[in-house]
Structures are given as C-alpha cells and as structure tokens.
Amino acid sequence: MTDSPLPSLIKPKHNHWLILIAAFKLAQALLFAAFGVGALRLLHKDVADVLTRFAEHMRFNPESRFVNFLLDRASLITDQQLWRIGAVVFIYAGLDMIEGIGLYLEQTWAEYLTLVITASFLPLEVFEVYRRITIIRVSLLVVNALVFLYLLNLVAERQGGKKESLPTEEN
Secondary structure, three states: OOOOOHHHHOOOOOOHHHHHHHHHHHHHHHHHHHHHHHHHHOOOOOHHHHHHHHHHHOOOOOOOHHHHHHHHHHOOOOHHHHHHHHHHHHHHHHHHHHHHHHHHOOOHHHHHHHHHHHHHHHHHHHHHHHHOOOHHHHHHHHHHHHHHHHHHHHHHHHHHHHHHHOOOOOO
C-alpha cells in the first residue's frame, strides 16, 4: 500500500513572492482608503484652515514658501473636487484590494490584472523620477518595476508550460 492519507493533509506550497506582492497591494489599498476617508472628511470644511491648524500643530515654519504654497492651493479646493478625489482614490483602493486578494489566492487573472495596471503606471513613474529624483519616487519605481518583471516572467513561464503540454499533431 503506497498511498498514504498523509499527502492529502500536507498543504500545497504557496508562491512566497506572490504573497509578498499581495501584501504590498493590500497595504497600498488600506493607504488609499485612508486617503479617501481623509478627503471625504474635509467636505464642507475650509481646507486651508484645516491645513493651517495642522501646520501649527506640527510646528512647521509659517513663513516657509512650501507651507504658504500649500495653503494658497488648499484654499482653491472645492467640495466637488474633494468628492472626485475621494471617488478616484476609493476606486484605486478597490482595484488594489482585488489585485491583492487575487494574488494571494494565486489566480491567473489577478496576475494579468496586476501586470497591466503596474505597466500602465511605469511610464508616469519614470517621468516623475526624471522630473525630480527623490528616494521615495526611485523606491516606488524600483518596486513596481520588479513586480512587473516578476509577474511578466511568471506569466511567460506559465504560457511556455502550456505550449509544451499541448498535444502535437503528427502527419
């Protein structure tokens, strides 16, 4: 008797890189959801006043050009713009959540979805790094490029495996 009940109890091995990418996507979804909540909490408030109180609380220099620039721009934000910002950020959070859950479950469609979405943002990220190099921009570009290359390789390997396993017709 070579069949043993033990192999059925052993859990299949998960792809650790997909789990890591899924965790990154889920954390990103939470971050964007928090931004969306923040945008909606600013509805019907004077955004410049809220930012002024925040700057004072954080003890930012009130004479700073950057602080003054932000306060000037914040005074132009309308409730309609806050609704749009909130909606876009929540939609993106939802996409990240779908990607993260799908990747955690190792679904092929999630790999393709993540591949397409990540690829669509890479040119913008390259442009932003080119425009102004910061450690955050470079880090995000590197992480997203690595995710893209890994998923591209994973999908290509899977496609190569399918082609090899197809029966061939001999004449």
